Amino acid sequence: MDRISRFFGRIRRFIDEAWSELKKVSWPTIPQTRNLTVLVLAVSAAVGLFITVFDAIFLEAIKLVNTQ
Numbered sequence: 001m002d003r004i005s006r007f008f009g010r011i012r013r014f015i016d017e018a019w020s021e022l023k024k025v026s027w028p029t030i031p032q033t034r035n036l037t038v039l040v041l042a043v044s045a046a047v048g049l050f051i052t053v054f055d056a057i058f059l060e061a062i063k064l065v066n067t068q
Contacts, residue, residue: 028036
């Protein structure tokens with residue numbers, strides 16, 4: 001029984017410490033979260049477009065090399 005109480009005591013201590021650390025976090029505001037989300041989506045779309053364009057260019061270059 002002592003082993004079980006120590007186990008739950010450790011879980012309780014972990015939760016208390018985690019909660020204490022979460023209270024110290026500087027959480028972003030809703031507008032900050034929205035703006036950063038839009039920024040991440042825009043950068044992801046730009047990188048995806050960049051990769052797509054270069055993939056198409058390299059694909060055509062490889063086709064030209066293979067046909068000769």
